[in-house]
Amino acid sequence: MDIMLSPIGILLLLSVFIIGGFGALFLDRLLNDGGRMGGLWAHAFALGGSLFGLIISAKTLLVGQGIAFSIPSPLPLFLFDFRIDGLSAFFLGVISLIAAMASIYGLSYQTHFLGLYRLGRLGFFYNAFVCSLMLVTMANQGLFFLLVWEVMSLASYFLVIYEHRKPENIRAGFLYFLMTHFGTAFIMLSFFLAYRATGSFSFDVWRAAAGAIDPMMQTFIFLAALIGFGTKAGIIPLHIWLPEAHPAAPSHVSALMSGVMIKTAIFMFIRIFFDFFPIASIEWGLTFLVLGGISSLLGVLYALSEHDLKRLLAYHSVENIGIILLGFGASLTFMSLGYEKFALFALAAALYHTLNHAIFKALLFLGAGSVVAATGTRNMEEYGGLVRLLPFTSAFFLIGSLAISAFPPFNGFASEWLTFQALFIGIVSASIIVKAIFIFAIASLTFTGGLAAACFVKAFGVTFLARPRSEEATHAHESEWPMLAAMGILAVLTLVIGVGSGFVISLLVGIVASIWLSNPSTLAFPFRQFIETRSQFADILPLDTVAVITLAVFVVLTVAIMVLSRSRKVSYGRTWDCGTELGPRMEITSTSFSRSLITIFQGILRPTKQTDVEYHDEEMRYFIKSQEVRTGIGDPYRQALYRPLSAALTMVASRVRLVQSGNINMYILYVFITLIALIVWAARS
Amino acid sequence: MTLFFSLIQIVAIPAISPLFVGIIRKLKARMQSRVGADIFQPYRDLSKLFKKDEIISKDASWITKIAPYIIFTVTVVVGAAVPIVTTIIPSFTPGFSLLPLSDFIVMVYLLALGTFFLALAGMDSGSGFGGFGSSREMMVAALAEGGLFFSLLVASVASGSGHVPSMVVSLQTLPFTSFMPLIVAFLAFFIALLAENNRFPVDNPSTHLELTMIHEAMILEYSGKRLALMEWATANKLVIFIALGANIFFPWGVAASLEGHAILLAFVLFSLKTGALLFSIAFIESTMAKFRVFRVPDLLFTSFVLAVTALCIIITF
């Protein structure tokens, strides 16, 4: 057993990040170069650490043998209990992969903050964030998990408010940390309820005692876990922090947050509903299906109405989480209906989409980061014509857009196709309600696909094509090679994982099977057999043939036409402009692009339009000096849910404040009444 | 033998698609009591365009240059997997057949890939028309996908398989009584066909009037061989949809084997069915007025609802 898979290996992994983090702070203080060396040090160590993590996860999967060990702690209930089995190895792999790419990207991206903010601080919190992300997949004890979970939220909070001179970042950070804390309170509640039901915080005890919990307690545990982890995943009513926080963070961090951090919630969903308490009734599966459907549909609609590039991508994370939850809900429903094979298959689809979304969302965010760094603004209306100035970034962003809109040879399509197959199985199930919900799920997935394609035509078209719409867009310049390298690798990955879908499906089915088949004592799980017998999965979705045929026909066609029309001349003239000079304002903008779809879905989006007209002189009101139109979409969550909540809290608090009336006689009366009441109570009890 | 037959299958749709366009124009002309050009005119147009020089806008990027090729390839690739006369799947070497391509989800999304690049090409030249055309096109495509997807899903559930050729085979054996949901699904599919191929109630293929054109706006900037490819790809797409509509929802007569007489019978039946479809398209184009843009979503939602009702009927009984 080489050191990689032993407790020493894991501790070595953590120490890499600790050295990276504190080294960065120390270097930042030592040499006053604005933290450049510290930042480089931090990102280099983060890269090393994530590659190390990748190796560990790969080895664990190949050897098919999990690791479990625990380190005692001075406090009674606390126990630093580690466990890496198939599922955590997979998530550890995804996290390490995206962290590695983000670190490569970060190596040169961080120089943009030089002179504005200290880079050592960014390096420190970045390492803390990646380290806690990895620990979340390994924790095997309730309190240890909560500790790591909160460290993750804290580190990501500091990264969100890294540029603390911008007030909107502070607001975003505030909302983010508040919502995560609200979510953690619910997670704590569900863990305490589980502690009360099983008597211990260790997940192994929970696994053993799963059957013995009475249904009422079990529903509470599931409900609290749903709300708690739902807040972190960004399910629709609890998602309001996501479009605020992800764009505020530095781009390689938002790639990590959007690609991987929200996946830790999915990881815990799978752990709770399949690993600890695999006794969930069918209602839970259907709830997840409905939530997934709503999240995906509304997520893509809100993305359509956005004209801030990074917020658009953040809303797409909500949409893709919805798709993952569709797969997850389907597997839960099949589990409760007793079709183990289909449940395994649906869960593999969910995991596949988790992997795919992590890759292409990271690619898109890194691309957006380069665009924002090049132009200095996040507003898409000021982009345009960047395809010539940022050739590589635009190519990678295009590949990312193709992947996210689920077009065949790319990985997005593979996982969406699998989710479709899982949902199709659901239609022929027994009861009417289940059928209806599955049809709703398929409908939401179909429309999500179509609308996502529309959204990314807008995103790519407005950002990269045609003429620059603003001054900054004309001065854009291509990002340095590490940033391009990171994006390049991710772009190739989207193609490779898409085309090699047969192999990836067998890998995922192996991982999913490991949840149920790994015997508790030795933690060995039959992963290798699934790899060997991957031929059985090969014919499910052979995207490789699709890719080869399309490429072949494309090449034959191009060559043929090139040869045929070699004698024809190609001249470059002005775009047809009906005689008037085409200015940058005459191109379509992102708002006008999505206006038609917003008007169609106005029932859901409630678009708002505000016109302010300024006249030359107020009385006469004939000659308009300037007119401003502000369009936006309604935010039902804040009006209907969050503002009334805080207003109620303030109202109750102002009532309670009257206790401190300032009158000393009243204070003595409080003491006297408490005394009398307690005496009477003592005498009676 | 199968190698030769597979090559024919790939070449067949691009070959006959200009003919279909010619027939529709001829039928429309006749209904509007005009003589109209003869049915082979589109072939001449294409060859003329291939011989002409090209002007590309200097604002355009490599996407404008490459998009026509991608779109045309997509239509050819999907066309290869659509059963026209026989349900045998073309395969070059034993392990390498076009089976994966014939999965209806792969088809729908490949066609969507074509539309994606078409929209991007539209926006690339930076003119107002192109941008607006792409916006409208993506709106229609997004909404039509629901109806299209669900109607094919009804057929897939009825036949129990995802691949179109095997769908056709098993649907042929279906008893007449349970064909009612398939008719409803066909209606939904037909509306989706009109929307996807920019046919009449949704978009006017023959106009260049800014207000009414969606598809034409996107290829406004093209000229020469790229314009030819675009026109040809649109024609291919039309044939694919018609072939799907004809063979899935009216499956009888599609030859299961390669003997001569079965092929001949299948050929006759296929031309009858497509003739009827072409006639109905032409009929709609000459009698109905084009819908206002914001009434198109209602049409597409009706197609979606029709398809969902068909699905519900199929599942419950």
Next chain:
Amino acid sequence: MSEYVLNALLFVDMAAFLAVLFMHLIKKDSHLIWLYALQSMATGLFLLGTGIAEEERSLIMVAALTIIIKAIAAPIFFFRLMDRFGSHGSSSSYLSTPVTLAALMALVMFAYSSVFQILGMLLPGTVGSFPLSLAAIFMAIFLMINRRGVFSQMIGILALENSIVLLTACIGIKQPIALEVGIISDIALWIVIANAFISMIYRQFGSLSTSDLKQLTEE
């Protein structure tokens, strides 16, 4: 102890109780001081009586100390203080007199209620009346609640302390002399500090009414 001594001690206990009762009814602060002096004198005598009856030399010493400090020194100190306040030396109460009397009566009934009956029987010595001094304690607290004057709150605290000492004397707890002296010196120090504060309040607020002491709230 003889019958006669027990009756005398009961009478002294009753006197202390009445002193606290009357504190509620009078308006002027100077009368308050007299009543406090009366209560302290009664407590001192009670201690003296029990000390003599049980030949407890330490108790007699404590009694003497109480009388000197609480019955004599404190009131003189208060009177010298009162000259400076002039017309402000009176304080009104929140509840009108009949309602105050009703409340006091309720408190007395509560002190005599079954809750404390068991407690009374349990405790060793039954000199004087345990519930009576308990009632005095509750009334002293109620005095602080009811009166608006800062001075009367201080007197309330001191009356409460006297009734506690009286109660412990009733129960018959034998405290080592050092602790008794400690408690009395605490109270003496407290009186000095409280009066310092009262003069500061008078200097800064210009009046002794607690209704002026209302700025510190949450707004």
Next chain:
Amino acid sequence: MMTTFLVAVPLATACLIGFLLPAKSVRFIGWSAIFASSLDFLLALFIVPRVVSVGSTGPAFWLSLDALAAFLVLIITLVGFFASLYSVGYLQAEVEKGIIGPNRVRQYFLLFELFMFAMLLAVSTTHPVVMWIAIEATTLSTAFLISFYNKPSATEAAWKYLILNSLGLLLSLLGTLIFLALPQIQTGITDWSMLQASAASFHPLAVKIAFVFILVGYGTKVGLVPLHTWKPDTYAKAPTPMAGLLASVLINVALFGILRFKTVTDASIGTGFSSGLFVMFGTISIVLAALIIFIQKNYKRMLAYSGIEHAGIMALGFGFGGIGTFAALLHMLYHALVKAMLFFTAGNIFLKYSTTKMKQITGVLSVLPLSSVLFFGGFIAIAGLPPFGIFATKLLILSAGMMSYPWISGIVLFALAVVFFGFFRHVTAMLFGPIPQDIEPGESNMLTKIPIVLMAAIIIIVSFDLPETISSIVTAAAASLTQPF
């Protein structure tokens, strides 16, 4: 012998400052105070391991330290040392700004040393009445410290502090005397062990009523709701170093008093009665403090209510028993350190902005780089977020509570979330944002910076790996609380 020397040191310095040193020698007074408290701290460091090994130091002049007392002595001397350091710096800054005259410094340090003496005496005595006298002495010594600035509002706060605390303490005197009057113990000096030994024979009703008097009495001193009303005014108006000391250490001393009697009551009538009272008081305190912090406008009052909330958490911990007791004791240490650091950093903010209204304070991060970072660190610690110890103790207390009072633990969990909500909103409003025009950035003198940095270091050390001696003393103390001998 050690304990008497420990207790005597502050008394000696008080006399030294009071009589021997002239008022003008401000520097010398300051250094003697620092020397005294550092000596005390070293003594405590010396005593605690001995108590861990021996069990309790031998009685001398009624003074003996068992595990619980030694732990509290450690906390008092530790925070006292930092408070004295910070007071010197703070007063020096205030004298420079002309808020107070140099001769007031002498009065401050005299009362400071008396206060330290009273607390140490209260913790180390064996006799309940002597403990009462000592706690009464803490009230008297701090009364003038609260009205230190001679403003009407300071006097009002001091008066309320004096009256309410004296009322509370008299009630607890009554409770103590009833406890002592219970039949069997009539002979002279009684100490805790004797009380506990004869506890079994007390009549349950008498014990209950006596404990109620004790709880309401000392509860007023701890500041449990509804007896807390004097606390926000006092901490808002007292000079910040003193407010820090009061908020962090006095709670523990008063809680110590209640805990002593809790062991006696538990010995006689079982833990049901006292834990029910503790849990009830704890929950109400947390809920009320949570609500008022939410709409608070003054950051010193906000810290006061946070003190009330943490008093509630500790009361909950002791009420839940089992792991809860251990966690609550540990919570005492963490809370004392973090609350003191928070107050001292708030003091730095007050020195710079000279207003306590949070509305007028923005951009502290750029004005006071060090204090703001520690203030934010303190906030993260007090709100119970991971890297710091309070996260662990909060979780332990809640999990202990989950077993016996599940519904209450649920309510408390969400009340703590509301506290975090309110606290976080105010802290972010203060820290970030532009620098106001008339404030020039930069920390004040060195002595206001060193103590907070040292405290931060100690908090991190104690949170990450609890030193052996401290964890053993806390386990010993918890054992003495849960199963009385």
